[in-house]
Amino acid sequence: MTDPASGNFGDRLERAIREKQSVAAVGIDPTLDLLPPGLAARGASGPEDLASALREFCLGLVRAVADLVPAVKPNIAFFEAFGLPGLSVYRATCRAAAEAGLLVIGDVKRGDIGSTAAAYAAGLLDCPRLPRRSPEEAEPPPGEALLGPHDALTLNPWLGSDSVGPFLARGCGRGQGFFILVKTSNPSSSEIQNLRLAEGGTVAERTAGLVRGWGENFRGAGGLSAVGAVVGATHPAELNRFRELLPDAPFLVPGYGAQGGTAAGVVPAFRPEGGGTVISASRSVLRAWRGENRPDDWPGAARRAVLAMNAEIAAALKAAGRRGWR
Amino acid sequence: MTDPASGNFGDRLERAIREKQSVAAVGIDPTLDLLPPGLAARGASGPEDLASALREFCLGLVRAVADLVPAVKPNIAFFEAFGLPGLSVYRATCRAAAEAGLLVIGDVKRGDIGSTAAAYAAGLLDCPRLPRRSPEEAEPPPGEALLGPHDALTLNPWLGSDSVGPFLARGCGRGQGFFILVKTSNPSSSEIQNLRLAEGGTVAERTAGLVRGWGENFRGAGGLSAVGAVVGATHPAELNRFRELLPDAPFLVPGYGAQGGTAAGVVPAFRPEGGGTVISASRSVLRAWRGENRPDDWPGAARRAVLAMNAEIAAALKAAGRRGWR
Numbered sequence: 001m002t003d004p005a006s007g008n009f010g011d012r013l014e015r016a017i018r019e020k021q022s023v024a025a026v027g028i029d030p031t032l033d034l035l036p037p038g039l040a041a042r043g044a045s046g047p048e049d050l051a052s053a054l055r056e057f058c059l060g061l062v063r064a065v066a067d068l069v070p071a072v073k074p075n076i077a078f079f080e081a082f083g084l085p086g087l088s089v090y091r092a093t094c095r096a097a098a099e100a101g102l103l104v105i106g107d108v109k110r111g112d113i114g115s116t117a118a119a120y121a122a123g124l125l126d127c128p129r130l131p132r133r134s135p136e137e138a139e140p141p142p143g144e145a146l147l148g149p150h151d152a153l154t155l156n157p158w159l160g161s162d163s164v165g166p167f168l169a170r171g172c173g174r175g176q177g178f179f180i181l182v183k184t185s186n187p188s189s190s191e192i193q194n195l196r197l198a199e200g201g202t203v204a205e206r207t208a209g210l211v212r213g214w215g216e217n218f219r220g221a222g223g224l225s226a227v228g229a230v231v232g233a234t235h236p237a238e239l240n241r242f243r244e245l246l247p248d249a250p251f252l253v254p255g256y257g258a259q260g261g262t263a264a265g266v267v268p269a270f271r272p273e274g275g276g277t278v279i280s281a282s283r284s285v286l287r288a289w290r291g292e293n294r295p296d297d298w299p300g301a302a303r304r305a306v307l308a309m310n311a312e313i314a315a316a317l318k319a320a321g322r323r324g325w326r
Numbered sequence: 327m328t329d330p331a332s333g334n335f336g337d338r339l340e341r342a343i344r345e346k347q348s349v350a351a352v353g354i355d356p357t358l359d360l361l362p363p364g365l366a367a368r369g370a371s372g373p374e375d376l377a378s379a380l381r382e383f384c385l386g387l388v389r390a391v392a393d394l395v396p397a398v399k400p401n402i403a404f405f406e407a408f409g410l411p412g413l414s415v416y417r418a419t420c421r422a423a424a425e426a427g428l429l430v431i432g433d434v435k436r437g438d439i440g441s442t443a444a445a446y447a448a449g450l451l452d453c454p455r456l457p458r459r460s461p462e463e464a465e466p467p468p469g470e471a472l473l474g475p476h477d478a479l480t481l482n483p484w485l486g487s488d489s490v491g492p493f494l495a496r497g498c499g500r501g502q503g504f505f506i507l508v509k510t511s512n513p514s515s516s517e518i519q520n521l522r523l524a525e526g527g528t529v530a531e532r533t534a535g536l537v538r539g540w541g542e543n544f545r546g547a548g549g550l551s552a553v554g555a556v557v558g559a560t561h562p563a564e565l566n567r568f569r570e571l572l573p574d575a576p577f578l579v580p581g582y583g584a585q586g587g588t589a590a591g592v593v594p595a596f597r598p599e600g601g602g603t604v605i606s607a608s609r610s611v612l613r614a615w616r617g618e619n620r621p622d623d624w625p626g627a628a629r630r631a632v633l634a635m636n637a638e639i640a641a642a643l644k645a646a647g648r649r650g651w652r
Binding site: 047078082083084085086091110112114115116122123124127143144145146147157160163181186187188190192196199203206210 | 373403407410412436441442445448507515529532533
């Protein structure tokens with residue numbers, strides 16, 4: 001199923017982690033209160049200036065962390081909050097990240113019936129990774145208007161196989177991957193995900209079984225599948241359990257930092273041989289300029305926050321006698 | 327919690343059903359193969375012409391059914407599939423429907439952690455219902471760029487209360503409503519939703535209990551809540567069970583027609599006293615011109631499909647000795 005030109009997403013993720021010697025994925029989730037004062041002031045004069053300030057913030061973050069992390073994870077909600085101009089900034093952010101050599105994980109959490117899932121997949125997976133940009137080109141290339149490019153997406157499993165299948169069919173063969181929401185980082189995630197089943201185990205554990213099945217035909221040369229799981233950093237004991245249930249799935253672990261996830265807590269997400277996971281942090285990186293009280297050097301502050309996060313995770317892995325990457 | 331200017335969504339829905347003497351909600355889900363030949367030919371000449379053809383199709387559908395139905399339900403996936411120009415058509419479709427006096431149910435199926443849900447809610451609920459359009463107005467009014475306007479949204483319950491709360495807090499007090507995906511219409515919906523729990527009942531039934539709790543503080547004068555449920559027309563026996571569990575919730579019942587739902591099958595969705603539900607059909611209405619082999623009169627064909635659907639449901643209700651609306 002693998003297109004040799006692009007490779008399996010599991011292999012691409014492992015390679016990116018090894019090249020960067022880092023497992024951090026920066027969540028690019030811009031809100032007005034995260035904008036440093038200079039940009040916030042510029043953005044206050046009207047909708048177009050606001051979009052331009054958001055764009056500068058997001059693209060500046062991408063440049064600041066590009067050599068330090070394997071991936072970025074923009075959450076489309078924070079762009080949709082600013083309407084169509086915000087979604088245009090989302091697209092610009094994905095492009096800038098792809099051009100900087102980063103994997104782009106679109107945090108879109110889509111889930112719908114099969115025919116609708118196919119429409120979402122077309123809109124979110126077909127944007128070309130590096131569109132041609134020659135000035136003679138009058139007509140934009142196909143897919144130029146689409147959201148992305150995306151190397152991976154997050155998906156919601158509530159509707160079952162029908163809702164995931166069209167994404168896998170369209171993307172896995174050309175190097176794209178998927179992280180299914182198995183156990184989310186938020187407090188009320190237990191309300192449905194942790195319900196105990198009559199057959200034993202929990203709803204989330206049964207969902208992990210579905211994810212394992214979905215990923216079986218999409219393993220890369222290194223063994224890691226293109227179909228992975230989201231498991232929150234805020235549940236270390238469950239991380240351990242889900243790694244047992246999903247030995248070959250890439251993990252996307254959100255909730256580090258602002259939501260309370262710790263370096264020691266994310267150690268169980270790693271495969272025994274190292275790698276296989278990215279740990280994402282959003283607010284703790286984007287608002288790092290506040291903690292340092294250096295609003296003018298917000299890119300430097302973001303960079304230092306990522307370096308600190310990497311160092312914390314490396315130290316926690318070492319303390320646990322575990323490897324971060326191969 | 328109710329803003330008297332707009333009223334509770336449950337009351338607004340009942341009023342719209344009564345005024346139109348109809349419970350059909352037309353799902354506006356445009357795909358290339360649903361475009362009648364004239365529009366398809368125009369759309370083939372480039373991305374801008376395609377967006378213009380889609381716009382004409384969607385706005386023509388709204389005009390065709392405006393006096394026959396209480397609501398339309400555009401699914402944003404089918405617009406996102408055409409990128410930013412497609413999302414601009416989504417916005418135009420919502421506006422045209424609102425200006426025609428229809429309730430707009432945005433089928434967006436969002437679900438994310440609390441802080442992200444708040445961002446989605448801002449983007450999807452704050453678009454003004456009737457933006458000012460005077461030509462002197464240089465600056466667009468606040469919210470002009472946002473997606474909508476929406477009178478209701480569909481939401482995914484997988485992440486629990488955190489993910490739904492920000493929507494209810496923002497929208498219910500000003501007349502907006504929400505349909506939570508309790509039991510979806512697709513074949514694989516049983517994989518997670520029908521799992522049996524150790525405590526008895528199914529995951530979907532437990533989810534119905536959550537929906538009941540979420541809606542308790544948002545009941546209108548007529549008793550119907552602003553917080554409802556999506557229950558597929560493809561599961562008549564379950565519809566009956568969910569109506570018992572959720573006596574005061576508005577139901578949105580998709581899957582009628584193309585997905586196999588029948589008029590007799592949707593009878594259990596109605597409240598014993600009548601009303602409380604809308605039945606949605608998408609493909610069977612949008613492609614009605616094909617069945618009639620009258621591609622030039624696609625608006626008329628859509629209109630006749632809606633009239634037929636209304637008549638079928640009214641006959642099934644009568645046969646069951648039930649009332650459709652008060």
